[in-house]
Amino acid sequence: MSNKDDIRRYKDGERLHHWIVAVTFILLAMSGLALFHPSLYWLTNLFGGGQWTRILHPFIGLVMFVSVMVLMVRFWRHNLVNRDDLRWIRYLPDALHKREGRLPPVGRYNAGQKIIYWSTVIGMFLLLFSGLIMWQPYFAPVFPIGLVRFAILVHAFSAILLMMVIILHIYAAIWVKGSLQAMVKGTVSRTWAKKHHPLWYREVTQEERK
Amino acid sequence: MASMQSLDIKNRSATSLPSPSVRSHTELAKLIDVSKCIGCKACQVACMEWNDLRGPVGENTGVYDNPQDLNEHTWTLMRFSEVEPDDFSFEWLIRKDGCMHCDDPGCLKACPAPGAIVQYANGIVDFISEKCIGCGYCIAGCPFDIPRLSRADNRAYKCTLCSDRVAVGLEPACVTTCPTGCITFGTKEDMKQQAVLRIADLNSRGYDNAGLYDPPGVGGTHVMYVLQHADRPGLYHGLPEDPRISPMVGFWQGITKPLAIGALALLAMASFLHFIKHGPNVAEEDDDAPSRDKTRDRKEESSHVE
Numbered sequence: 328m329s330n331k332d333d334i335r336r337y338k339d340g341e342r343l344h345h346w347i348v349a350v351t352f353i354l355l356a357m358s359g360l361a362l363f364h365p366s367l368y369w370l371t372n373l374f375g376g377g378q379w380t381r382i383l384h385p386f387i388g389l390v391m392f393v394s395v396m397v398l399m400v401r402f403w404r405h406n407l408v409n410r411d412d413l414r415w416i417r418y419l420p421d422a423l424h425k426r427e428g429r430l431p432p433v434g435r436y437n438a439g440q441k442i443i444y445w446s447t448v449i450g451m452f453l454l455l456f457s458g459l460i461m462w463q464p465y466f467a468p469v470f471p472i473g474l475v476r477f478a479i480l481v482h483a484f485s486a487i488l489l490m491m492v493i494i495l496h497i498y499a500a501i502w503v504k505g506s507l508q509a510m511v512k513g514t515v516s517r518t519w520a521k522k523h524h525p526l527w528y529r530e531v532t533q534e535e536r537k
Numbered sequence: 538m539a540s541m542q543s544l545d546i547k548n549r550s551a552t553s554l555p556s557p558s559v560r561s562h563t564e565l566a567k568l569i570d571v572s573k574c575i576g577c578k579a580c581q582v583a584c585m586e587w588n589d590l591r592g593p594v595g596e597n598t599g600v601y602d603n604p605q606d607l608n609e610h611t612w613t614l615m616r617f618s619e620v621e622p623d624d625f626s627f628e629w630l631i632r633k634d635g636c637m638h639c640d641d642p643g644c645l646k647a648c649p650a651p652g653a654i655v656q657y658a659n660g661i662v663d664f665i666s667e668k669c670i671g672c673g674y675c676i677a678g679c680p681f682d683i684p685r686l687s688r689a690d691n692r693a694y695k696c697t698l699c700s701d702r703v704a705v706g707l708e709p710a711c712v713t714t715c716p717t718g719c720i721t722f723g724t725k726e727d728m729k730q731q732a733v734l735r736i737a738d739l740n741s742r743g744y745d746n747a748g749l750y751d752p753p754g755v756g757g758t759h760v761m762y763v764l765q766h767a768d769r770p771g772l773y774h775g776l777p778e779d780p781r782i783s784p785m786v787g788f789w790q791g792i793t794k795p796l797a798i799g800a801l802a803l804l805a806m807a808s809f810l811h812f813i814k815h816g817p818n819v820a821e822e823d824d825d826a827p828s829r830d831k832t833r834d835r836k837e838e839s840s841h842v843e
Binding site for chain 1: 672804821
């Protein structure tokens with residue numbers, strides 16, 4: 328599907344970090360859900376049983392947090408919210424009906440992607456702090472029980488919200504053909520860029536002309 | 538210890554279907570008459586002996602409490618409180634602290650490991666240590682701050698009400714050893730009746746507020762106290778006045794679970810429906826020409842909006 332004319336969208340390091348986040352997220356979601364809902368406790372078998380699930384989850388969480396922080400530093404500039412983003416949200420039904428022509432001009436990321444970016448970053452901070460407070464046996468004993476209870480609740484809620492955001496993220500990547508290639512090979516086709524990120528496409532082509 | 542087959546299970550952690558329950562058991566309870574306690578700690582010793590618990594030697598910090606707090610080796614602990622309940626009066630209140638065996642146990646509700654905490658039909662709440670995963674949720678769930686996590690094996694421990702002895706018709710070790718008859722054991726009904734007699738006696742001795750501690754907020758308990766000052770349980774080393782499962786724990790283990798799983802499933806389903814309705818979003822080569830038109834459309838429309 329790709330050819331020499333494709334545009335570079337992600338460097339090797341960026342893709343590597345993205346996939347570290349992706350793999351750790353899947354592991355965390357599975358181990359976390361296993362300890363959240365009794366019907367999903369069987370998922371602990373994938374991690375070597377209940378004790379191992381409880382041991383591994385927080386350490387995998389630290390890896391994910393650090394990788395998300397790296398992604399945050401790499402991409403924050405592209406995810407600053409502007410006026411067009413606010414308008415884009417209002418045109419969301421058009422986006423969902425593939426009427427891209429009606430959407431406000433989109434740069435490197437559209438408003439939906441920016442929402443996913445920022446909710447992941449905020450979610451990771453909430454999960455880190457609440458996770459540390461409830462982490463047995465290292466940290467939980469030093470905190471008052473009331474705070475641990477609150478942290479457990481915050482952890483559950485932010486995890487579920489993050490999972491919802493990631494479901495949307497994964498679906499968007501499946502739905503918008505040509506997106507996956509950006510994270511696998513690092514390139515996108517010109518037609519893809521023109522259609523989904525016209526402002527970014529203009530930037531890139533202007534760079535090329537220089 | 539595995540579950541006692543001779544004791545039927547009423548509640549099992551992280552389990553939605555009922556457990557075997559054909560045998561009929563009467564509810565049992567331990568009654569601790571604080572007014573009769575002399576603080577000899579024989580119950581503490583009996584508990585260690587029966588359960589083979591040997592903690593490290595502690596430190597003397599100038600008070601009688603030894604060790605300072607419950608721990609994985611100390612499932613019951615004498616708490617000594619010097620209080621002045623009224624002006625010009627002084628009392629030394631000694632309470633045998635430990636698991637209260639709530640009828641609505643917060644530990645069991647919070648536990649994520651199926652069958653790691655069970656409640657027998659006779660009311661005893663027991664930790665099945667081999668299934669414990671060491672997450673400490675029971676500690677967060679308990680309204681009495683009882684379970685303790687062992688750093689050696691990462692499992693939570695607490696008083697079992699000697700479920701192994703009770704299963705074969707014996708009373709708990711602490712009851713057998715108590716030299717003053719302060720601790721008694723029997724059916725919950727009998728214990729309540731005995732408490733009535735004790736409270737009448739205390740009333741006649743000037744303790745007008747003597748009463749039974751069987752807090753309804755946790756459905757009642759299977760370890761009950763007779764207190765000289767039942768109106769102020771806090772005097773007894775901070776015994777909670779109206780213990781109940783924290784609303785945060787109830788919310789987390791209650792409505793949050795089905796709601797969260799439902800939301801995830803719904804979103805995944807909605808995504809799938811969107812896909813089969815609208816199909817993949819493909820950027821085609823011949824999008825080029827029409828897209829210019831679309832750009833013009835957009836400009837017109839946006840000027841229209843503004």
